[in-house]
Amino acid sequence: MKRLVAILMLALALPVARADDAPAGIVVIVNPASGVERLTRSEVIDIFLGRYRKLPTGQLALPIDVAEGGPERAQFYQQLVKKSPAEMSSYWARLVFSGQTSPPFQVPDVKTALQLVESNPNAIAYVDRAAVNPKVKVVLEIRP
Amino acid sequence: MKCLVIEGLPRPRRVSPRGKMIFRISMFLVLSMGAASLCAQDFREDRFAVRGFGTIAAVTHDTDDVEFRRNTGQSDGAGAGEVEFASDSLLGVQLSAKLPADFDVVVQGVTHQRADGDWVPQLTQGYLRWSPDDSFVVRAGRVGYDIYLLAESRQVGYSYLSARPSPEFYGQISNDDIDGGDLTYKRRIGGGLVRARLFAGAGDGELAFEDGTSSESQQRLVGATLDYLRGGWTARIAMVQISYDAGNDIPLLVAGLRATGLPQAASIANDLDERVYHSFGVQAGVAYDDGPLQAQLLYGFANSDSISGPDFNKVLAEVGYRLDRWTPFVAFATSRDRNPIRTTGLPDLPMFAPLNGAIVRIQEVTRSTQHTATAGVRYDLSSHFDFKLQVDRMHAADTSLLFDRRPDAGSPVDLTVFTASVDFVF
Numbered sequence: 001m002k003r004l005v006a007i008l009m010l011a012l013a014l015p016v017a018r019a020d021d022a023p024a025g026i027v028v029i030v031n032p033a034s035g036v037e038r039l040t041r042s043e044v045i046d047i048f049l050g051r052y053r054k055l056p057t058g059q060l061a062l063p064i065d066v067a068e069g070g071p072e073r074a075q076f077y078q079q080l081v082k083k084s085p086a087e088m089s090s091y092w093a094r095l096v097f098s099g100q101t102s103p104p105f106q107v108p109d110v111k112t113a114l115q116l117v118e119s120n121p122n123a124i125a126y127v128d129r130a131a132v133n134p135k136v137k138v139v140l141e142i143r144p
Numbered sequence: 145m146k147c148l149v150i151e152g153l154p155r156p157r158r159v160s161p162r163g164k165m166i167f168r169i170s171m172f173l174v175l176s177m178g179a180a181s182l183c184a185q186d187f188r189e190d191r192f193a194v195r196g197f198g199t200i201a202a203v204t205h206d207t208d209d210v211e212f213r214r215n216t217g218q219s220d221g222a223g224a225g226e227v228e229f230a231s232d233s234l235l236g237v238q239l240s241a242k243l244p245a246d247f248d249v250v251v252q253g254v255t256h257q258r259a260d261g262d263w264v265p266q267l268t269q270g271y272l273r274w275s276p277d278d279s280f281v282v283r284a285g286r287v288g289y290d291i292y293l294l295a296e297s298r299q300v301g302y303s304y305l306s307a308r309p310s311p312e313f314y315g316q317i318s319n320d321d322i323d324g325g326d327l328t329y330k331r332r333i334g335g336g337l338v339r340a341r342l343f344a345g346a347g348d349g350e351l352a353f354e355d356g357t358s359s360e361s362q363q364r365l366v367g368a369t370l371d372y373l374r375g376g377w378t379a380r381i382a383m384v385q386i387s388y389d390a391g392n393d394i395p396l397l398v399a400g401l402r403a404t405g406l407p408q409a410a411s412i413a414n415d416l417d418e419r420v421y422h423s424f425g426v427q428a429g430v431a432y433d434d435g436p437l438q439a440q441l442l443y444g445f446a447n448s449d450s451i452s453g454p455d456f457n458k459v460l461a462e463v464g465y466r467l468d469r470w471t472p473f474v475a476f477a478t479s480r481d482r483n484p485i486r487t488t489g490l491p492d493l494p495m496f497a498p499l500n501g502a503i504v505r506i507q508e509v510t511r512s513t514q515h516t517a518t519a520g521v522r523y524d525l526s527s528h529f530d531f532k533l534q535v536d537r538m539h540a541a542d543t544s545l546l547f548d549r550r551p552d553a554g555s556p557v558d559l560t561v562f563t564a565s566v567d568f569v570f
Contacts, residue, residue, distance in 0.1 A: 042335060051373060052330050052337050053278040060277050068527060082435030086524035087466070093303040093569045097197055097238060098288050099250055099269050
């Protein structure tokens, strides 16, 4: 009986252990000097999908995309709008070639995204929570 | 929406001097100001970009003596049992440069089958944009105007589900761009986003005819769109008024009709006896695009103050559902002319044949009584390539989209159209 209980406890603990090992999750970050405390999911969608690129303060929002192929980008759009990289590419083709707007500025990696947000009060980016540092502010945690 | 052509008097195509001027100005702006930005260090500084899109498509169908066309501006269509690559294939390239002081400039050229059969690249966009804070955007030059709901250009196959835009809904639109400008205003309201746009300008509409001739007419457009976006939902209402000159050959036709003394012919003469004709179109629709589900429902109508313009109602419904890389989709579109073709009432005698033929032909170029059921699948090869297979079952009662060379041409016809295409963006 003790052996059965031990197996059950181990089985219950296993998913917890896996969750501990998983990435901390994607968060949206801005420069602390932007004056933005929180963003709604809808506002983040508007900014990153080129619908309306303004922060709640009235300032222009300058979104940053990490290069295609990186795990952060795929995870961010999958969790934000449930779209695959191919669907996002199709979405941007609609807007770019009809002259509506441009996709977010693209940087090669998360480190560059962080540097741009740290130095520009209008910049907004997404990173893994584990990459957040005191020079940026988390304004939204993206949950599936 | 179209121009008038009397039998035997097709108008030659010409190169628009206005188009040349806009192309030169746009290229100058891109090359002189955009090139300086290649070494930009910060994303707020200027940027220069080269992008492109294209489609390679093979089309065939099963009905002899009928040519299927994507729209009325194409000189050749796909015949029965033959594989046609010219109907849906195209290539486009866009150059853009971000400039200081919230300006940017875009130049876009597209090559595709034109009304006279050539593939000379066409300047589809060439404008200067000023956007001080994204609530307010002004564009001046050659701009596209809102035609689509889910995909805002009918030329970028990679941006929509089906192999081609619905011929019922978009096949009669003879141009995609205007020389003028637009003004967009956006504002968050009630948890969603309101987007209003006004546009005005002049455009050249192309039409191709069954006898191999083509024509180009200048149109003046004024219109507005109002969108509400919330989550995955988009609702739109759009209006446009199109004005076009009657043409130099109309007074002769009007005089000929009146000279017959027949009341029915004189009535048509009165209808045509204007220097400028007007058509008014409205489109209302709702779309849902969230996660794997993509759907749209559109309704449109057009009214004209002359028999030379369109008078029809249209409905389009489309739904697709993504399953990993595959997105199967189905669609149904129907369009219906509200009025039958008017005739002069003159006897079918050789001396009246030019008048009778001209009046019928004037109306035939905008006929659109047909419906199509579509099923297909899109496979995303990567985030830059897709592959599509599509089958359309079309019933055409009276349409200008088909070149009909059957012995009983003009009678209702059914055809099944098969399409395989690859779309790409870069």
